[in-house]
Amino acid sequence: MTGETLQVEQLSRYQLVQTPARLELHDTHDPKVGAVYVDFVEGKAQYRRKFGGGKGQDIAKAIGLHKFKHPHVIDATAGLGRESFVLATLGCTVTLLERSPVVHALLADGLKRALASDDQETLEIASRMTLYPADAHVWLTELPAVAWPDVIYLDPMFPDRQKSALVQKEMRFFHEVVGADPDSDGLLALAQERAKRRVVVKRPRHAPELHGCKPAFVISGKTVRYDVYLGKATAQEHAHQE
Template sequence: MPERYQLVRTPERLELRDTQDPKVGSVYVDFLEGKARHRRQFGGGKGQDIAKAIGLHKFKHAHVVDATAGLGRESFVLAALGCTVTMLERSPIVHALVDDALRRALASADSEVVDIVRRMTLHLADARTWLKQFKHDPGADVVYCDPMFPERNKSALVQKEMRFFHAIVGADEDSGSLLELACNCARYRVVVKRPRHAPELAGCKPAFVIGGKTVRYDVYLGKATAQEYTQQ
C-alpha cells in the first residue's frame, strides 16, 4: 500500500485514510447504517436491475460468487435478497475493511442484518486463481463481476473512494481473462456490471442485457443454462 494511505483503527471501526490529504476524510465499510441501510429498506427488492440480471425470479436462493467484491455493497444487496454470497477480494487492504464491517454487523443487535451477513463469506483471494480451483465444482450458480472502471458520478464520496481504489488496487487489467474463467465455472449465469455506454468486456457479446440509466448488466450463460438452451 502506498505510504500516504494508512489503515487506522478507531473506537468505532477500521478506516482507510489519506495522510497527505486528510480533509477528504476516510473510507470505511458499514452494513448497518448509511447507504446499505437505505438500499436494504428502499432499494426496490427483487425489482432491482441487479436482481433481474442474477435471475432471482428463477433462482430464489442462488449461490453467487462475487468475483470482484470491493467494498461488498453488491454482495450485501444480494445477500439481503436471499442469496448465499461468496466474496472474493484480492486487495488485503480492501479485504480488511470489509472483514471489519462484517464483524461489526455480526456483533450488532440488528437481527435482520445479522441474518444477512451470515449469508456472506469473505475470502482474501484472486478470483482467477479461486475460479481455476473450483471450475469443476458445480456449487456456483452465478458469478458476478464488477471490474473497476472510471466513474462518471462527480460526487465527493465517489471521487474519494475511486481515488483510494485506483491508488491501492490499480486497474482491473485482467478482467477479460476473468470473464472466460467465470463462464467456465458458473452453473447458470455470469453477470458483468458495466457503464451504460462502455464496450462489452473483452469484446464478448452477452446473451442479453439488463440496462439502467448509468450502468448495465451484461448476462452470459453458464454451463447448465447453455446446455438447456442448446437442447431446446
C-alpha cells in the same frame, strides 16, 4: 489498536486506522475527503435494504432472482461489498473474493461488525456472506465442480465519471492503492466455465463490453448496465430446447 496506523502497500499516503468504531482508510495528504470504510449496519446499505426496490432492482433481474431461488453467487471482485450485501439481502448465499489486502481488511471489519449487530435481520443477511482473501483467477481455477456457483458476479475496475465527492474519494483510493483490473477479460472466460447459470458483469452504461464479448442479454439503468452471459448449465438447457 485505537489510533494505530498501518502503512498500506508501501503507499504512506493511505493508512489503515483502527478507530474505536471501525477500521478506516485515511488519505493523509487530503484528510478533508474523509475516510473510506465498510458499513453494513447503518447508512446507505441499510437504506438500500429497506427502500432499494427489493427484487425489482436491476441487479436482481440480472442475477435471475425471478427464476432461481436462493442462488449461490460468487462476487469475484468484491470491492467494498455493496452489491454482495444487496444480494444477501435478497436471499442469495454470497461468497466474496477480494485480492487486495487493504480492501479485504476493510471488508472483514465491516462484516464482523454486521455479524455482531443487535439487528436480527442484519445479522441474518451477514450470515449469508463469506469472505475470502483470494485472487478470483486462482480461486475459480482451483474450485472443484461440486462447488461451482449458480452465478458469478463481476464488477471490474473502470474509470467512473460521476463527480460526487464520495465517488471521487473511493475511486481515487481504488485506482491508486488497488490498481486497475488488466486481467478482467480472462476472468470473464473463466467465469463462464465455472458458473452453472449466469455470469453478470456490471459496466458503466456506455462502456464497451468486457473482452468484446456480446452478452446473452442486457439489463440497463440510467448510469450502469448489467451484461448477462449464460453459464454452462443454462446454455446446455437452451441448446437441448432448440
